[in-house]
Amino acid sequence: MDKAYEKQHDKKWQKFWDDERLAVPEVAHARHAAPLEKTFALLMPPPNVTGVLHQGHALMLALEDTLTRWNRMSGIEALYLPGTDHASIAVQMQVVKHLATKGIDHRSLGREGFLKECWDWINEYRPRIYGQVRSMGTNCDWERVKFTMDAELNKGVTHAFVELYKRGLVYRAEKLVNWSPKGQTVLSDLEVIFKEQKGHIWHLKYPLAHDPSQHIVVATTRPETMLGDVAVAVSPSDERYKHFVGKKIILPIVGREIPIIADEFVDAAFGTGAVKITPAHDFNDFEVGERHGFARLNIFTPEAKLVPNLPGKAAAWAGLDRFIARDKVVEEFQALGLLDRIEDHLNRVGTSERWGEIVEPYLSHQWFLKMDGMAARAAEAVRAKRIEIVPHEFHNQFMRWMENIHDWCISRQLWWGQQIPAYHCRKTGEVVVSETPPPASPKHDWVQDPDVLDTWFSSGLWPLTTLGWPNVKAEDLRKFYPTSVLETGFDILFFWVARMVMMCMEFVDEVPFKKVYMHPMVRDENGQKMSKSKGNVIDPLEIVEEFGADTLRLTLNGLCVQGRDLRLSTERLDFYRAFINKIWNATRFALMKSEGSTDRTWMKRPARVTHLHDRWILARLDEASRDLNKAWGEFRMQEAVDTLYHFIWSDFCDWYLECAKATREDSDNVVKHVLGEILKMMHPLCPHATEELWHGMPGVKIEESLLVQSFPQGEGFPDTEALAEFKFFQDLVGQIRTLKAESKVAPSKAIRIWIKDAGPLSQKVVESSRATLISMARLSDLSWGDAPAGAACTRFPVSAVEAGKTVEIVVPMSELKDLADEVDRLRKELSSFEKLASSQEGKLANKNFVDRAPPEVIDKEKIKLEEYRDKVAKIQSTLKQLEAQVKG
RNA sequence: GCUCGCUUAGCUCAGUUGGUUAGAGCGCUUCGUUGACAUCGAAGAGGUCACUAGUUCGAAUCUAGUAGCGAGUACCA
Numbered sequence: 001m002d003k004a005y006e007k008q009h010d011k012k013w014q015k016f017w018d019d020e021r022l023a024v025p026e027v028a029h030a031r032h033a034a035p036l037e038k039t040f041a042l043l044m045p046p047p048n049v050t051g052v053l054h055q056g057h058a059l060m061l062a063l064e065d066t067l068t069r070w071n072r073m074s075g076i077e078a079l080y081l082p083g084t085d086h087a088s089i090a091v092q093m094q095v096v097k098h099l100a101t102k103g104i105d106h107r108s109l110g111r112e113g114f115l116k117e118c119w120d121w122i123n124e125y126r127p128r129i130y131g132q133v134r135s136m137g138t139n140c141d142w143e144r145v146k147f148t149m150d151a152e153l154n155k156g157v158t159h160a161f162v163e164l165y166k167r168g169l170v171y172r173a174e175k176l177v178n179w180s181p182k183g184q185t186v187l188s189d190l191e192v193i194f195k196e197q198k199g200h201i202w203h204l205k206y207p208l209a210h211d212p213s214q215h216i217v218v219a220t221t222r223p224e225t226m227l228g229d230v231a232v233a234v235s236p237s238d239e240r241y242k243h244f245v246g247k248k249i250i251l252p253i254v255g256r257e258i259p260i261i262a263d264e265f266v267d268a269a270f271g272t273g274a275v276k277i278t279p280a281h282d283f284n285d286f287e288v289g290e291r292h293g294f295a296r297l298n299i300f301t302p303e304a305k306l307v308p309n310l311p312g313k314a315a316a317w318a319g320l321d322r323f324i325a326r327d328k329v330v331e332e333f334q335a336l337g338l339l340d341r342i343e344d345h346l347n348r349v350g351t352s353e354r355w356g357e358i359v360e361p362y363l364s365h366q367w368f369l370k371m372d373g374m375a376a377r378a379a380e381a382v383r384a385k386r387i388e389i390v391p392h393e394f395h396n397q398f399m400r401w402m403e404n405i406h407d408w409c410i411s412r413q414l415w416w417g418q419q420i421p422a423y424h425c426r427k428t429g430e431v432v433v434s435e436t437p438p439p440a441s442p443k444h445d446w447v448q449d450p451d452v453l454d455t456w457f458s459s460g461l462w463p464l465t466t467l468g469w470p471n472v473k474a475e476d477l478r479k480f481y482p483t484s485v486l487e488t489g490f491d492i493l494f495f496w497v498a499r500m501v502m503m504c505m506e507f508v509d510e511v512p513f514k515k516v517y518m519h520p521m522v523r524d525e526n527g528q529k530m531s532k533s534k535g536n537v538i539d540p541l542e543i544v545e546e547f548g549a550d551t552l553r554l555t556l557n558g559l560c561v562q563g564r565d566l567r568l569s570t571e572r573l574d575f576y577r578a579f580i581n582k583i584w585n586a587t588r589f590a591l592m593k594s595e596g597s598t599d600r601t602w603m604k605r606p607a608r609v610t611h612l613h614d615r616w617i618l619a620r621l622d623e624a625s626r627d628l629n630k631a632w633g634e635f636r637m638q639e640a641v642d643t644l645y646h647f648i649w650s651d652f653c654d655w656y657l658e659c660a661k662a663t664r665e666d667s668d669n670v671v672k673h674v675l676g677e678i679l680k681m682m683h684p685l686c687p688h689a690t691e692e693l694w695h696g697m698p699g700v701k702i703e704e705s706l707l708v709q710s711f712p713q714g715e716g717f718p719d720t721e722a723l724a725e726f727k728f729f730q731d732l733v734g735q736i737r738t739l740k741a742e743s744k745v746a747p748s749k750a751i752r753i754w755i756k757d758a759g760p761l762s763q764k765v766v767e768s769s770r771a772t773l774i775s776m777a778r779l780s781d782l783s784w785g786d787a788p789a790g791a792a793c794t795r796f797p798v799s800a801v802e803a804g805k806t807v808e809i810v811v812p813m814s815e816l817k818d819l820a821d822e823v824d825r826l827r828k829e830l831s832s833f834e835k836l837a838s839s840q841e842g843k844l845a846n847k848n849f850v851d852r853a854p855p856e857v858i859d860k861e862k863i864k865l866e867e868y869r870d871k872v873a874k875i876q877s878t879l880k881q882l883e884a885q886v887k888g
Numbered sequence: 889g890c891u892c893g894c895u896u897a898g899c900u901c902a903g904u905u906g907g908u909u910a911g912a913g914c915g916c917u918u919c920g921u922u923g924a925c926a927u928c929g930a931a932g933a934g935g936u937c938a939c940u941a942g943u944u945c946g947a948a949u950c951u952a953g954u955a956g957c958g959a960g961u962a963c964c965a
Binding site for chain 2: 493565577851
C-alpha cells in the first residue's frame with residue numbers, strides 16, 4: 001500500500017463503475033446487499049453543451065453525486081440522469097464568432113448551412129463537457145444521457161408548444177419587448193440585467209400650441225425618445241396643470257401637435273409632475289397609450305438607429321445611432337432655448353445579459369406564453385408544501401416572483417434552437433400551429449415561422465422529456481416522476497426551476513420534484529466572485545489534476561453551508577486532502593497484520609465485545625451514522641462532513657485506535673468492522689479513495705463495489721452506558737496528561753498514581769480498562785486508595801461515572817518536578833471551580849428558577865452543583881497540604 | 889423604495905426545535921515519533937456571540953429596533 005493517499009486511482013475506479021454499469025439504477029439495485037422498494041431520482045441540471053466545467057458545476061456534481069450514492073447505498077433504486085443543454089444564444093454566438101475567424105459571415109450560409117455548422121461544433125464539444133463531468137467521479141447513468149436537442153426531446157418540445165397553443169396559453173402579439181440591438185433578437189425579462197449608471201435627467205420645455213410663450217416642462221432620462229412622443233400626461237389631481245389638460249402642445253423639432261392628458265399613472269410629486277408619453281419606447285407609456293388609444297410611433301430601426309421619414313428637422317437624422325440622436329435632440333433644444341436644465345441622475349439601465357449593450361424597449365411581433373394561470377398553480381404547489389424549497393429563504397422569493405410575473409416572451413430571432421412549429425401562409429396570412437407542417441395546396445403556401453424557442457422553454461420541460469414524455473406510459477416517467485430532488489444554484493430559480501414547476505403542473509398535473517435544494521455560490525478565499533478578468537479563478541479541472549476528484553468533492557461538501565457563500569482556497573483543499581490521507585493511513589494501520597487474509601468475519605458487526613473502548617466505538621459509530629443520515633436528509637452538507645471528520649479523526653483515530661493498540665487482537669475485528677463502516681460512510685464523498693481502500697480489506701472480492709453495500713443506518717441501540725463510561729475514561733486520561741504537560745513532565749515519563757473515592761461503577765471501568773489506561777496515560781502503576789502515609793502528594797478530582805460524584809487522583813510529588821508549579825495549577829483550577837459553584841448556587845437560589853423551570857432541568861443543575869462543590873472541597877484540602885509544604 | 893440574508897476566537901466559519909464551562913480548523917505557545925499518519929500526536933492561551941430594548945426562571949438561539957455588509961427585486965419619468 002502506498003504510504004500516503006494519492007489521486008492516481010481515480011481513473012481506474014471510474015472505469016470500474018462504468019464497466020460494472022453501477023450507475024444504471026436497475027443494475028445497481030439488483031446487486032445491492034439489501035434493496036428496498038423505493039426510488040430516488042435526480043436530474044442533473046444540464047450544463048451548456050459547449051461549456052467548460054467551472055466551480056459551480058463542480059459543486060453541483062459533488063453534491064448531487066454524493067446524495068445519489070448515499071441513496072443508492074441505502075438500498076434505494078437511484079437514478080442520476082445526466083445531460084446537456086443546447087444553449088441557443090450562447091452556442092449561436094460561439095459559432096458565429098468561429099465562422100467569422102474563418103472570414104465567413106454566418107448569414108451567407110443560410111439557415112440550413114448554419115445549423116450544420118452548429119451541429120459540427122456541438123459534436124466536437126459535447127464529449128469534452130461529458131469528460132469533464134466524469135472526471136469528478138460522477139456516477140450518473142450515461143446510458144440515459146439526454147441533450148435538449150435530441151430528436152425525442154424536440155418532439156416533446158414541439159408537442160408542448162402546440163398543446164399550449166391549443167389551450168390558448170401560447171399566443172402571438174405585437175407588444176413592447178426587450179430588444180437587443182446587438183443580438184438582433186428579443187430577450188425575456190430575465191435576460192435583462194439592470195445596472196446602475198450615472199446619467200442625467202433633462203428638463204425640456206414643450207411650448208403650448210395656442211400660446212408658444214407658455215410651456216410645460218417635462219423631465220426625461222432619454223431625450224431622443226421625444227421624437228416619438230404622442231402626448232404629455234399630468235396627474236388628474238395636479239392643480240398646477242389642471243387648466244392645461246385638453247390643450248395641445250407643438251412638439252419641438254418634429255413640429256407635431258400632441259395633446260396634454262390626465263392619467264393616474266403620473267405622480268404629481270415627482271420631477272415636474274408632467275410626463276412625456278412615448279408608447280413605442282417605454283413600458284409605462286405603452287400602457288398609457290393603450291388606455292388612451294394613441295398611435296405607437298416607432299422611431300428606431302432594429303439596430304436602434306433613427307428611422308427615415310421622421311418629420312421636421314429630424315428628417316435629416318435618419319440612420320443616426322440612438323445615443324448620437326440623444327445629443328442631437330439636446331443640442332437642438334438648447335439652440336431653441338427650450339432646454340430648461342440638466343440634473344445628474346443615478347439610474348438603472350437594462351442591459352442584455354449576453355451582449356452587454358443597453359436593451360431597447362421595442363415594438364415587435366412575438367410569441368408569448370400566458371403566465372398568470374400557470375404561475376398561480378405553481379405557487380399553490382409550493383404554498384401547499386408539495387415542493388419544499390431549501391433553504392427556506394427562497395420560498396418567499398419564489399412566491400413573490402410568481403405573483404408579479406408577466407407573460408413570457410418565448411420566441412427568439414435566432415437559428416440555433418427549436419424552430420417554432422407555426423406556419424404562416426404567404427398568400428392568405430393565416431397562421432397554423434401544428435406538430436407537422438400543414439399540406440401545401442394551390443390556395444396555401446406555408447412557410448414555417450423563422451424564430452426559435454427560448455432555450456429555457458425546452459429546459460422547462462426537462463423533467464418530462466428526459467423521462468419519456470409525452471408518452472405518459474413511458475417506464476421511466478412512471479417509475480421516477482416526480483423526481484426526488486432538484487439541486488441547483490439560486491441564480492436560475494426563476495429562469496429554470498419556476499418554469500419547470502409551471503410546465504410540469506400544466507402538462508401532468510403533478511410537481512416535477514418534491515424538494516428543491518439551492519446551493520451557495522462558489523467564491524474565492526476573499527469572498528470575491530471568480531472571474532477571468534480578476535484572475536482569481538480556481539479551475540476545478542486543475543484541482544482534480546493536482547489534488548484528485550475526492551479532495552475537491554470533499555472540500556466542496558465540507559464548505560457547503562446554507563445561507564452563506566462558499567469560499568474555496570487551496571488551504572482548504574490541503575486540509576481535506578489531509579483528511580483523506582488520515583483515513584488512508586488508518587486503513588494501512590488496521591490492515592498491517594492482515595496481508596493476504598481472506599477472513600470476512602469483520603464485515604458483520606461483532607456480536608460480543610469485551611473492552612470498553614470497543615463498545616464505545618460501536619456506540620459512536622451508531623451515533624455518527626444517525627447524525628450523518630439526518631444531515632444529508634436535510635441537505636446539511638457541511639454538517640455531514642463535520643460529523644464524519646470528528647468521528648473518524650478524533651474518535652476513531654486519536655482515541656479508539658490508540659486504545660486498540662493496547663488490546664491488540666481482541667480488538668482486531670472491531671477495528672476492521674468500524675473501518676469498513678467508515679469507508680461506506682465516506683464513500684458518497686470520496687468514492688475513489690474509499691473504493692480503493694475497500695478493495696484492500698480482507699476477503700473483499702473485486703466485483704464487490706462499495707456502491708452497493710448497505711449504508712450504515714445507526715439503527716442499533718445506542719449504548720449510552722458505553723458512552724458515559726468512556727467519557728470518564730477520557731477525562732482520567734486527559735487530566736493526567738494535563739498534569740504532566742503543566743508540570744513540565746515529559747508525556748513519555750510513566751508515573752504512578754492512586755485513585756481514591758471511586759464509586760463501584762467508576763471502579764469497574766478503571767479495572768476493566770486498566771491496561772488501556774496505563775498505556776494511554778503512560779502510567780507506571782495504578783493502585784486504589786491513597787498513597788502511603790507520609791508521601792507528599794497532589795490530588796485532583798475527576799468527574800466520575802456516577803452523576804455528580806468525583807474520584808480523586810493521587811500523584812506523589814516525587815513523580816513531578818516542581819511543587820510550586822503544582823500549587824499554581826491547583827489554584828487556577830480551584831478558582832475556576834469556585835466561580836462555577838457560586839454561579840450554580842446563585843441559579844439554584846433564584847426562586848423563580850426553582851419554581852418555574854422543569855424538574856429535570858433543576859435536577860441536572862443540582863447534580864452539577866454537587867460536583868462543583870465536591871471538586872472545590874477536594875482541591876482546597878490538597879492545596880492546604882501543599883501550601884504548608886511550600887512554606888515548610 | 890421593498891424583501892430577505894449575514895454580523896460568534898487573530899483568520900475562515902459551525903452552533904437543528906431556548907437549558908453542561910459557546911465549538912471546529914487554520915494561526916499562535918509549550919512539549920512529543922510506543923505497531924499507521926509530521927498531510928502526525930498531547931497540552932495550552934484566545935470570545936461581554938455587532939449594538940439596544942423586550943419576551944422568559946433562563947437568550948448566541950425568540951421578538952422589535954439600530955448600525956455595517958451582501959443578495960434579490962421595482963414603472964420613479
